[in-house]
Amino acid sequence: MSTFLGLPRRRTVPDDAAPFGDVPHPDDPLRWGETFPDAARAALANTQLRTNLGHATSTIRAKRALVVDEVPDWEALRDAGSAIKTDVMARLPELLTELERNVTARGGVVHWARDADEANRIVADLVKATGETEVVKVKSMATQEIGLNEALAAEGIAAVETDLAELIVQLADDMPSHILVPAIHRNRAEIREIFLQRMGDVPADLTDAPRELAMAARAHLRRKFLSAKVAISGANFGVVDTGTLAVVESEGNGRMCLTLPETLITVMGIEKLVPTYADLEVFLQLLPRSSTGERMNPYTSLWTGVTPGDGPQAFHLVLLDNGRTDVLADEVGRAALHCIRCSACLNVCPVYERVGGHAYGSVYPGPIGAILTPQLTKSSAGGGGRHDDPNSALPYASTLCGACYDVCPVKIDIPSILVELRAREVDADREGRPTGWGAAMKAASFVMRDERRFELAEKAAVLGRLAGGRDGRVSRLPFPGSRWTSSRDLPVPARQSFRSWWAEDHDGPTHNEPPHDGPPHDEDDAR
Template sequence: MSQAEAFPKAAEGKLADTRLRATLRGATHTIRDRRTAVVAEVGDWEDLRELGRTVKEEALADLGSLLARFEERATAAGATVHWARDAAEACRIVADLITVTEVVKVKSMATQEIGLNEALAARGVHAVETDLAELIVQLADDKPSHLLVPAIHYNRSQIRDLFDASIAAGVDDDPAALAEAARLHLRERFLTASVGVSGANFAIAETGSLVVVESEGNGRMCLTLPDTLISVVGIEKIVPRFADLGVFLRLLPRSSTGERMNPYTSIWTGVTPGDGPQAVHIVLVDNGRTRVLRDPVGRQALHCIRCSACLNVCPVYERVGGHAYGHTYSGPIGAILAPQLTGGHRSLPFASTLCGACYEVCPVKINIPEVLVHLREPPPAEQPVMGAVSAVLSRPRWYRAGLRLARWFAAMAPARRLPWPLSRWTAVRDLPRPEQETFRDWWTRTHGRT
């Protein structure tokens, strides 16, 4: 399959799944309505967004020295900082630090991005996902399809069937019963695990602290109970000052879960003797980020704080879900991040109508439509046609001849059955019939050649 067709092909399959579409529509609309309501409560929301954007821009502009400061402060506080150029190196660093056969994990996009669970499994280490939705996806041997709600593509009865077959035979589909089954399953892991693995929402240069924001408290268990904590952090997660959290902890919960305040916010700085993990490792991962940083238009994608508000409002995501995007990062932000991080996924920048709903809700004002257009590379097969069209549009005489030709075509062509590729248009829509005369013919007839 050509790269240009990857997303459309995958999307066709998802569109045919009516249960998936109903599940996605219900879930995304519920979260988006909740977000709209709680954002409306904040009088200075637009100022906050601008502040969030400014802090991220500042951090990226000075990323090198902020990372160095972060390393220095975290190291001084007892953490060990590792640097990874790419996914393979990051996985190797983490795997080398683990001497047990089971670790507990906090929900993390960075570890999904680098394929850590698979890499650990290859080394005989089972990574237990402890976020409820991540656990569901893991038990199903599936992939997350949403940045924040990994199991958004499952409905309640599907989850019941899955739990029944794996961790809780005979469970019913009452949400409380399902949560309790997961709780019982996980509690044992929390109490026995000696290694926890996490990502981080923010890394604070000023203090060398990491921050994890989550809803269930399972993350807090992983961050505090094991003796060893390993955190995998993309280098763009850096914020300069501790006080910057004041901006992002207001922006993030309202944008992501539609909550006013985040339920569990864990902040740790290196090792605290006698309290929590006594071996703290931080793996700072590049994995394509410095390449993104080189593009003055595209780099704003690195501002992302992974709230997923853009997924929840995206009409394309709503109809196909995250798997169609073929990368860890899906939806509008994935459509600009995946191509830049990997150099591939060229069909994703076209997976948008440029409706702008994503830009409108982004808490750090990433102009996603601008980056989508910036990243669009026309497929070779299309270029001669578009080249000819632009030649015609650049010359008034050719344009007038083109109008006559197009009118002739539109008058002759069957309005409901055009040949390929225009059959894609007439599959569900009629072609408009041209009127008696073009606008310019009417104008010259009624107003003269002014």
């Protein structure tokens, strides 16, 4: 079952300390654990998780709705965001080299990383060159995606997460379960326990009052900020025409990391570009309202290369591909690269709301994860897909309800991409072993493309009435129907199909088919 559950890597906590979660650090942050339906089944039974998620997502949904509804030009902003991202993807190679020129001209050093290993190698070497063994980190999905903390730990470098929620996840030796709120699956009693056991310098009388927890983390982190010589960050945006990088955050920990240390290393996915500084005005309106439900986030840090006497005096930008070029080459799937990691789609997703992030087996959970992860890892989309790859199940982890598309600030049509990825999964299977689904779908297609066959099937379906009890309700079917009847009844097929009723009731010249040769009907039964 756990095909891709890798061996735990070296952790930053003592080996004898049992992790708080049931998710040890996987080898591949984009592919771990059981397939979605199995992982979801376990998550659904986790009472604490269900309660936390239900509360957190409904709260943030309401906050977002409030601040979005008050913006009169919200739809125009979404269109602008979508258009800017489409433009970026259309000229990504030239924009990237222009960004490199501008960052370099202002004293930064640009590195190019094809994949996670290369990016981790570059960052580890840069840190080692400073002689430091501890670095502070700004919350970053890109570094989660490449498993940077674990890679640095293997080189004897301790990376300290400074975002409160990310710190909780790190101390618990856990994995994030939300893009924006990585510890959404924890409640404050659990957080108190994690702090007491793992933080090392907390007051012994710590309670689970949110303010006390925050103050304990603040004191702990303040010591780290003041001693750190190296910081590692991601970036929300990379402005091409000025070489400026941007981090948008709430707590101020990012600002500390971005200003106090001597060396700053930023790992940024190559899709994070905006062409001009003015383009930020669109995204700085879209992002905070979509993500935290705030009109404006408390801290927006912008930096351009190196400024003598102010802030880090060495700045490195690592441009990360890690599968993005393949996604970019995909006409349909490339829209997934427009994502600005706001996580609005997670918060409105009825599936995410119930199963949480870990069920997706990727640091990118929820609807965006369901289209991004399979593409980045080339599971069902693109070539080389493996049938037993758990990520192949992700495009099916959706009812296609469309709530994600409605809230996406850059209008990524997630449902359509999900359907496209399903088609690729099916097409990849065509060359492999036949599946039950495939056989059923082929049979249904054969029947449904011809009205005579369809009508015969309808008549056969009426025999299905035998499966029902005396009340016409089917409560128990063999597999795979059991997947339905485990929790739902099914009515037996109607005694008389609509088609047959019509032929009896509406005999007329309008029929464009041969006369219907339906069975006789008992007047008491037929309507």
